[in-house]
Amino acid sequence: MRSPPPSANPLDLADEIAQTTVEMKRLGWTEAQGRACLLQRYGKRSRQQLSDEELLDFLHFLQQQPTPGELSF
Numbered sequence: 224m225r226s227p228p229p230s231a232n233p234l235d236l237a238d239e240i241a242q243t244t245v246e247m248k249r250l251g252w253t254e255a256q257g258r259a260c261l262l263q264r265y266g267k268r269s270r271q272q273l274s275d276e277e278l279l280d281f282l283h284f285l286q287q288q289p290t291p292g293e294l295s296f
Contacts, residue, residue: 250288
């Protein structure tokens with residue numbers, strides 16, 4: 224039995240969505256702040272509406288933000 228080509232399977236990005244939640248908590252963001260960022264960057268109101276590429280971009284964006292209260296040099 225042949226398996227479908229990899230592109231036929233949507234990526235399971237549940238871990239990445241969970242990581243964005245962790246990053247938003249680290250930044251001290253409220254749900255409203257996260258939603259505002261999604262609207263500004265992607266024109267979408269929730270992470271579930273993002274394409275795979277947009278979700279990964281959002282995660283990388285969050286990871287690059289300094290933790291509030293940390294000094295950056």
